[in-house]
Amino acid sequence: MKLVYIFDAYCGWSHGFSGTLHEVTSRHPALPVEVVSGGLFVGPRRVPIREFGYVQGANAKIAELTGAEFGDSYEQLFADGSFVMDSEAAARGVAALRQTAPDRAAELATALQYAFYVDGLSLSDPATYRTVAKAAGLDAEAILAAFAAPRTRAAAEADFRRSAALGVTGFPTLLAIDGDSVTPLAYGHATADEVDVRLAAVAA
Template sequence: METKQDTLIYIWDAYCGWCYGFSESIRGFYKNHPEIPLTVLSGGLFLDNLPIKKFSYISEGNKRINQLTGAEFGPSYQALLSEGTFTMNSKDAAIGFSALRSLAPNRLLEFTSAMQKAFYYNGKSLSDPETYRKIAIDHHLDPEQVLERLKSQETIIDVQNDFNTVQQLGINSYPSLLLHKDNQLITIGGGVMTSDKIEARFKDCY
């Protein structure tokens, strides 16, 4: 990525539980640095249309995420996890995020959090257009515009560009927060890091 200005790049997946746990940390950190441009890229974690019961590690992983970050998994999500047939489709989620992002590109972390809450707390599918209708209304966007963007070829291309960029960056661990500085990419956040730890690592770069 060619740029003279320092930028932050956040790579996430809406169906990544660790990204859900990281949500408050990145929002807390970025609240102190709104002057730095932020790019948020979808990584494409679940693309095989397998039922959630196939991922036996998720339940234990959620317990760890809760213990380490305090992120709460709501009863509707827990019921969905127990039932087991729900399919996580990261491409659909990335399309939803792209649709929201296209209408308000300065509110990216609001949208990542809203999508995570919809799934991990309220048990809503991120493949369902109605999920984005509600997010749009809650965030004072035109819901019909958002729904139209879900079907747009431009949105499909945008998502593929996200996936390609993440692959080119060589990132396969989510969440990853990178600082692009002096034509170098420096990892400054991820996993269960608190906003204070991200801040400390960020300051080490200057």
């Protein structure tokens, strides 16, 4: 059995789920975790952040419910309103980090969200991946090369297809997959204890 975490690096609820994800993976270190980018802001949704007026209210609710931090630099980015969240670029970044350190995919996905939601860094900017790589003790040049490589763009597109094939309609979604059996463990928000109860039922 493995866990499959479908998220979007530009999704506030995914950012809010980071603490639960960390706790679940800490409690179950032997369970492999596959991280899949969902593609929230692609195509016609790739517009300036000011177009998403509901985001500030949603972020306040996320912070209240989960304790997730939304930093001053992010708030300034939102106040300016011109920033464009590009989930395809973010998915390439996730793929580049995942290729370099596959066993740390969940940790690195969380680090990317922190870079945006706390530090206000663009996930389209290669410099952000240099920062994340160095903080994680990874080879920054290898990750930057992977971020720009055609195969990484293909990996991002494959992630979007996998998310759709799994029937995911919102982020984050945490699944337990055992052979052909797919069991939802969390959708949008759940505590680590709630996930554990559902995981125990799957393993029973």
